[in-house]
Amino acid sequence: MKISTLRNNLRDYGLLISLIVIIGFFQIVTNGILLQPLNLTNLILQNSYIVVMALGMLLVIVAGHIDLSVGAASGFIGGLAAILMVHYEWSVTLTIIVALLVGMLIGAIQGWFVAYARIPSFIVTLAGMLVFKGSALALLQGQSIGPFPLAFQSISTGFLPDPFGGKDIRVFSLIIGVVLAGIFVGIDWHQRFKAQMHGLNKEPTALFAVRNFLFAAIIIYLAWQLSTYKGLPTVLILMGVLILFYQFIAGRTVIGRRIYALGGNEKAARLSGIDTSRLIFLTFANMGLLAAVAGIIFAARLNTATPKAGNGFELDVIAACFIGGASASGGVGRVIGAVIGAFIMGVMNNGMSILGIGIDYQQVIKGLVLLAAVFFDVYNRNRSQFG
Amino acid sequence: MAQEPILSMRNISKSFPGVQALDNVNLTVYKSEIHAIVGENGAGKSTLMKVLSGVYPYGQYEGEIHFEGKLQRFEDIRDSEAQGIIIIHQELALVPMLSIAENIFLGHELAKAGIIDWHTAYVRAQELLNRVGLKELPSAIVGRLGIGKQQLVEIAKALAKRVRLLILDEPTASLNETDSEALLRLLLELKAHDITCILISHKLNEVMQVADRITILRDGTTIETLNCAETLVKEDHIIRGMVGRDIQHRYPQRRPKIGEVIFEVRNWRVYHEQYVDYEVIKGVSFNVRRGEIVGIAGLMGSGRTELAMSLFGHAYGRRINGQVFIDGREVNVSTIGDAIRHGLAYVTEDRKGWGLILEQEIRKNVTLANLPKVSQRGVIDENSEAKVAQGFRESLRIRCSSIEQFVVNLSGGNQQKVLLSKWLFTQPSLLILDEPTRGIDVGAKYDIYTIIDGLAAEGKGILLISSEMPELLGMCDRIYVMSEGQFVAELPRSEASQERIMHAIVSSVQS
Ligand SMILES: Nc1ncnc2c1ncn2[C@@H]1O[C@H](COP(=O)(O)OP(=O)(O)OP(=O)(O)O)[C@@H](O)[C@H]1O
Ligand SMILES: [Mg+2]
Secondary structure, eight states, rough: OOHHHHHHHHHHHHHHHHHHHHHHOOOOTTTTOOSSSSHHHHHHHHHHHHHHHHHHHHHHTTTTOOOOHHHHHHHHHHHHHHHIIIIIIHHHHHHHHHHHHHHHHHHHHHHHHHTTTTOOHHHHHHHHHHHHHHHHHHHHOOOOOOOOOOOHHHHHHOOOOOOOOOOOSSSHHHHHHHHHHHHHHHHHHHHHHHHHHHHOOOOOHHHHHHHHHHHHHHHHHHHHHHHHHSSSSSHHHHHHHHHHHHHHHHHHHHHHHHHHHHHHOHHHHHTTTTOHHHHHHHHHHHHHHHHHHHHHHHHHHHHHTTTTTTTTHHHHHHHHOOOOTOOOOSSOOOOHHHHHHHHHHHHHHHHHHHHTOOOOHHHHHHHHHHHHHHHHHHHHHHHHHHH | OOOEEEEEEEEEEEEHHHEEEEEEEEEEEEEEEEEEEETTTTSHHHHHHHHTTSOOTTTSSSSEEEEEEEEOOSSHHHHHHHTEEEEEOSSSSOTTTHHHHHTTTTTSOOTTTTOHHHHHHHHOOOOOOOTOOOOOOOBBBBSOOOOHHHHHHHHHHHSEEEEEEOOOOOOOTTTOOOHHHHHHHHHHHHHHEEEEEEEESHHHHHHHOOOSEEEEEEEEEEEEETTTSSSSOOHHHHHHHHHHHHOSSSOOOOOOOSSSSSEEEEEEEESSSSSSEEEEEEEEEEEETTTTTEEEEEOOTSSSHHHHHTTTOOOOOOEEEEEEEETTEEOOOOHHHHHHHTTTEOSSOOOOIIITTTTHHHHHHHHHHGGEEEEEEEOOOOOHHHHHHHHHHHHHOOOSSSSBBBGGGGGGGHHHHHHHHHHHHTTOEEEESSTTTTTTHHHHHHHHHHHHHHHHHOOOOOOOOOEEEEHHHHHHEEEHHHHHHEEEEEETTTTTOHHHHHHHHHHHHOO
């Protein structure tokens, strides 16, 4: 009994532990460069667009589908924003609004074909990928376009201002980190309390305490590291808000529950009165919107739009979801898993680059990690079913 | 008869997280007997058979299995099959797209150097089909056969292997009476050919008809083994052993208070989903009154499920037309959402395919069709959701470790109760039940009948589709008889009988 509870809990946190182990590993082999304030900031910026798209992709995968077009779509949106701002001199706000709308439209059109025309999403979005890749090339006429107005750049290069005017350390950013850690522990404590009231609690107290202490310590440590550089990046805040939002949608709302039901058994969901076609449509429209957000972040970070932007992003995004425990047959997956999955990929990218490992071997290693992660997940699942 | 044991399972225990499914179970089966295992839903019957057949390999259970005099330690199903133990699971395991012959030899194809010898395969398949009495060509596609015939294909598949002990887990649950009869006759014939059988069934009359001995399980323990040859075994005795208490009546004492018409259908026509020119429902009209339980009798394939599903938000069929009235007003039920909003609920006969989200918790399955009820502004209140699920768990006596258990891990009967809970939670005014007690034990059946009766007493209308005639006769105030997409008779309770129903069906087919 004891061992099996430990094993169940380990399975729940296995992913997070893997992330921590991977971070630890690269921290050591890079002689501490990985978590240096400058690099840490970079790591977050480099990953933000993958994380953002992984949020949408997770819902798509849970609904039992896939979207291969997100990389191309985000590149196309970056190009579109660049043309509007640089050639047509639209204001930053208007550009962003239009870019987001176009992203949503892209998702909606693909969603329509999947949901109402009942064409497999693999095919629809494969077509979409070609179309948007080509459109981005045509739009930019093979050129890079930039630079952008400062306001646009600051989406990716901005940091949280420090009203306390700290010199070596951004006090405000640090405070936010501490508060965040507090909130995290508070929520977890509250949930444990509620679970206990319903007699559903399965986690031993010691594990609970150690876990919370560790998490809080890690959050505060990261916040402290970032504060000694320029403070919390704006993108991190945006990302944090989006993660919380989608976590909430997936876990707590009616629409989230219905997406899981749809992926688990579409016929049963339909017979329960759920408009499954509309739900699929919405999931894809949402994915398009998030691809647009990612496209904007990416363009702002490079300060140019290039025809190559977004190439291959879909692979990292999809890999993040599967590493995070999503099931390819739908119905299973967690937002937080996808986020951790994205960071596992990100830390590996970053760490291997610091070590000077060539792009060739980087890909080989990433591929193997994806396979290993899913293998252990499947293996564990089978064991717990029969054990 | 020299009673020599072929199988003895000794002190078998097996637990899952939170459930002790088997607790020191003993089972002895003699050579060439038909040994029935009965017990409530979740008593552990299927689990015991999975232990026996190596689905749960040696090491995952405690106790010993002796088969043909030797201690066996099966690592997987192949091991047990090699010894001649063949199991036909509760859920059929045929590949619907393949032919009968392909299915029969799936996994042990008649091949030389990897090349399948189709000629021999077809000849052998034909022999096996003759043996089980199935009049189909070996090349027929399995998915196009009815469930009864598929069941026979499963048996043919078992006979293709060297079978010493054949295990059938609820083989007749979804068969109609004629098909069940045929199957039971086949078992007796196999017995004459020295094949030992273990039969799991909730249909006690069938069990008593064919079994030589009966072992009763309750809560994962063996209660007793009855020898039908020695003593006259009474059904009440078995039931008491299964449920641990006396059950006085099979059906609740109904005092129907029938009111005005709550649901009426006029001239309902539905065409087939694939063969668009084929009319499945040919102008059906009927009504249900408040407080009334209305039955629909008919053979498999007579269109009862198609009728129900097409009424329920056009979930089945094409080119549907006809009128639906609820409380005297014509309503539009062309989407399932509309149907639910108008107070319709449909409990499907296909709980795995159309009913449940197997890889989800009981709690989530129960509330799925009425999420707004447990949420505010689109946010689910998990506490009230848990309360709802807990309530149904208690009132329907769903046997589970907690409401957080995945539905896939429940026994068949308990899955059915979860499905029923889901639709009761929508608080319908007309509840359509399609084979609601399929695979359910006697005690739970009574529970479900009581619930149905309670709903009727509250003034709701009930439409009960069932292939079990005693159930229709025991519960319904009025019975429509359906045949080939039409209603061919309407019998009030006082006039209804098994003979009359059969007579109506037969004469409609002849004319
Ligand atoms: N894989 C599993 N994980 C957890 N619990 C399980 C699993 N399989 C079975 N159980 C539990 O073990 C018990 C026995 O189940 P089993 O399927 O053997 O019942 P049964 O007697 O065949 O019932 P039925 O007549 O409804 O088919 C049930 O309480 C069930 O919930
Ligand atoms: Mg069973």
